[in-house]
Structure formats: structure tokens, C-alpha cells
Amino acid sequence: MVAQGLQLAIKNDLAEIAGVTEAIHAFSAQSGIPNGVDNALQLVADELLSNIIRYGYPAGGAHTITINLEAKVDEVWVLVRDDGIPFNLLEQPVPKVPASLDEAEVGGLGIHLVRNTMDEITYRYEDGWNTVLLKKRLKPCQPAELK
Amino acid sequence: MDIRTETVEGCQCVFLKGRLDIAGTQSVDLKFTTLTSTRRQPVMVDLSEVDFISSIGMRLLVANAKTLHATGAKMVLVRPQQVVLEVLCTAGIDQLIPITASASDAAAILKPASG
Numbered sequence: 001m002v003a004q005g006l007q008l009a010i011k012n013d014l015a016e017i018a019g020v021t022e023a024i025h026a027f028s029a030q031s032g033i034p035n036g037v038d039n040a041l042q043l044v045a046d047e048l049l050s051n052i053i054r055y056g057y058p059a060g061g062a063h064t065i066t067i068n069l070e071a072k073v074d075e076v077w078v079l080v081r082d083d084g085i086p087f088n089l090l091e092q093p094v095p096k097v098p099a100s101l102d103e104a105e106v107g108g109l110g111i112h113l114v115r116n117t118m119d120e121i122t123y124r125y126e127d128g129w130n131t132v133l134l135k136k137r138l139k140p141c142q143p144a145e146l147k
Numbered sequence: 148m149d150i151r152t153e154t155v156e157g158c159q160c161v162f163l164k165g166r167l168d169i170a171g172t173q174s175v176d177l178k179f180t181t182l183t184s185t186r187r188q189p190v191m192v193d194l195s196e197v198d199f200i201s202s203i204g205m206r207l208l209v210a211n212a213k214t215l216h217a218t219g220a221k222m223v224l225v226r227p228q229q230v231v232l233e234v235l236c237t238a239g240i241d242q243l244i245p246i247t248a249s250a251s252d253a254a255a256i257l258k259p260a261s262g
Contacts, residue, residue: 014169018168021199036229039233047201050201050203097239097242100216104243106206106210106213109205109206110201110202113202113234113237113238117234
């Protein structure tokens with residue numbers, strides 16, 4: 001596979017997310033990305049973008065969020081940048097696993113899903129911008145890598 | 148997002164079709180609630196034609212399963228596609244709401260509860 005890229009920029013409007021996931025799906029098909037990884041990329045984009053749009057701009061106003069994807073031989077990289085309030089998803093507490101529906105809280109799963117779906121995540125806040133870089137392997141770990 | 152209901156294996160079954168993302172979930176939210184927790188009866192939810200689910204879709208399932216549970220009734224999720232099943236398991240939903248590979252398996256869980 002030759003490295004390929006996708007660059008998107010959207011407004012801070014929840015209605016824009018569907019266009020992003022459609023573009024990711026088309027990019028995955030074009031790049032030969034397996035169905036499971038395609039679904040993971042769409043899921044992560046949906047969760048990160050909805051989180052940014054819902055909570056990142058308490059003062060409102062029009063903002064632009066960028067999403068870049070790059071497919072390489074064995075992995076896909078996702079870069080999401082926004083100028084919302086600082087939010088490090090890696091510092092969020094791990095949700096408690098409820099023992100039953102009685103204890104279950106409704107919601108709060110989005111960041112948990114992102115962290116458990118991707119293979120690597122880094123975060124930085126610089127010059128007023130949140131930058132999240134995520135990696136997803138295209139193939140599961142081989143036994144040699146597990147040693 | 149489409150939603151319909153019919154009786155399967157002697158139980159009420161709600162069939163969802165499409166994407167349980169923000170737009171899809173919002174489009175069926177009220178009807179799904181009406182067909183599940185509002186009825187206070189055991190229900191299976193067929194996910195075989197749902198090809199994407201995000202946290203907002205799982206929020207809809209858990210909220211209604213939780214309300215049903217409080218009334219003594221159960222919800223069972225049936226035949227999710229592999230990619231949807233993986234997301235449900237990653238989120239731990241399989242620990243809260245039974246997931247079965249067939250309607251007959253779901254009915255076996257629901258019927259004793261329905262008396």
C-alpha cells in the first residue's frame with residue numbers, strides 16, 4: 001500500500017460529523033483499509049468531534065476543527081486539532097465498570113471508547129490548540145511482537 | 148435510521164436499521180423509547196442491520212434497558228454485526244445487556260422473565 005492521506009476541516013457543528021465519517025469510509029475503501037479498522041476510525045472521529053463540539057467551546061462562536069488521516073503499510077494515523085478549551089483525554093479517569101444495570105451510568109463512554117479502540121494516543125496543547133495524534137494498526141500484533 | 152417492531156419467537160422485537168450515530172440515534176430516540184421502556188415488557192432489539200454504533204447509540208440502549216430493569220423487565224440485544232459487537236464489548240455493554248446470536252436464544256432469556 002502506498003501512503004495516502006485525507007485532510008478535512010469542519011465547523012463546530014454536530015451536523016458536520018456525518019460528512020467526516022462518510023469521507024473516512026470512502027478513504028478506507030480507496031486505501032484498502034479493512035472493515036474493522038474503517039469502523040474504528042469512524043468511531044474515533046465521531047466520538048472526538050462530538051466531544052469537542054459539545055464541550056470545547058463554552059463561549060460559543062464559529063470555530064474550525066481539522067482531521068487528517070494518513071494510511072501507511074501497517075498502520076493508519078489520525079490527527080485531530082481544535083482551538084477549544086484544553087482537554088487531555090489521556091488524563092480522564094477510567095470509567096468504573098458497573099456490575100449491573102442498577103449501577104450503570106448512562107453516557108460517558110465516548111473517551112473510554114477512543115482510548116480502548118486505538119493502539120497509540122498522544123496529546124499536546126500548544127498555542128491555543130489541542131492536538132490529538134492517534135495510531136491504529138492495520139493488522140493484529142504478530143506473536144513475535146508479543147515476546 | 149429505520150425502526151419497526153414485530154413479534155418474534157413469542158416476544159416483542161424491535162428492529163433497527165442504519166447507523167446509530169448522532170443523527171441516526173436522534174431520529175429514532177423517541178420511538179425506540181416508546182417501543183421499549185415505556186411498554187415495561189421484555190423486548191429483544193435486533194441489531195443485524197445496524198452497521199455502526201457510537202456512544203450516543205449505546206447511551207440509548209443502556210438508558211432504556213436500565214428503565215426496563217427497574218420495572219423488572221429485560222432487554223436482549225440480538226445478532227449484532229461483528230464491528231458493532233466489538234464496539235459493544237469494548238464499552239462493556241455486553242456485561243450489562245445480554246447479547247445473543249439468535250432470536251430463539253434471546254427468547255429463552257426473555258420468556259422466563261415474562262412469566
